[in-house]
Amino acid sequence: MKPPRISALLDCENRMRRDWQAFADCWQETADSWRDDRRRRFEEDHLRELPAVLSRAQAELIQFRDTLQSAMRALEDAEGEQ
Amino acid sequence: MQGNVRSITVIRDLNVAVSQLANRLTEISFDLRGEAQRALQWVSSEAPQYWRYEQKLASQRLKETEDTLASMKATVGGRDKPVTTELEQRVAKIRHRVQVCEEKLQLCKRWHTELLRGADPLLAAAAAVQQQAETELPLAANQLDRLIRALEQYAEVAPANTSNSNSRNSEPADPNEPPA
Numbered sequence: 153m154k155p156p157r158i159s160a161l162l163d164c165e166n167r168m169r170r171d172w173q174a175f176a177d178c179w180q181e182t183a184d185s186w187r188d189d190r191r192r193r194f195e196e197d198h199l200r201e202l203p204a205v206l207s208r209a210q211a212e213l214i215q216f217r218d219t220l221q222s223a224m225r226a227l228e229d230a231e232g233e234q
Numbered sequence: 235m236q237g238n239v240r241s242i243t244v245i246r247d248l249n250v251a252v253s254q255l256a257n258r259l260t261e262i263s264f265d266l267r268g269e270a271q272r273a274l275q276w277v278s279s280e281a282p283q284y285w286r287y288e289q290k291l292a293s294q295r296l297k298e299t300e301d302t303l304a305s306m307k308a309t310v311g312g313r314d315k316p317v318t319t320e321l322e323q324r325v326a327k328i329r330h331r332v333q334v335c336e337e338k339l340q341l342c343k344r345w346h347t348e349l350l351r352g353a354d355p356l357l358a359a360a361a362a363v364q365q366q367a368e369t370e371l372p373l374a375a376n377q378l379d380r381l382i383r384a385l386e387q388y389a390e391v392a393p394a395n396t397s398n399s400n401s402r403n404s405e406p407a408d409p410n411e412p413p414a
Contacts, residue, residue, distance in 0.1 A: 198374035
């Protein structure tokens, strides 16, 4: 029996956090060089929903991972071959 | 409209970052769906298959051991009691194994339901991430492309109007101001 890979879900979670942070840093770096209504509208039009979408995905991912870990513990063969 | 962009380079970097984020979120969304499906496949198919096989194996062993025990009890005398005691212990152990397999098969059903319940919102969340990656962020990149082109055009025109220089690297303070 090959159980699912918890590490793959952890990897998705870490990548999502890391990639968003890298983008957020880049966005912050534009703050000094791009300051006008267009920037504010750009943020409103294209970036407003993204943090909430990613937060929700992370929360669901953590919840699913916890459930999967419990399932794997419950269904493991602790006695092994007899 | 008030406009204030001091560096084309920063906007170009942002454009690259937007495209990179879109690509990475597309990959993550794809991987998330794959891992959720893999987990469901495991709990709905692989785990029950494993425990059904183990149950069958244990049941066969139980029958064989019980048969051996029964024939020994029928034929041996008191001096062979330790052998039958050992076999009785073995029967109890295998019977326990059969029971564990049956319980695990019931648990497979329960955890399948639990994981399905958890997978639905995860898949919905992954779809929302994909929608951002494939729709919103490309729109953002397109808008930045247009802004960069406007800034580049302005950078070509503005210095020529002021000092007759021919530099593409000039960075306008206000690209929203129409070129003279």
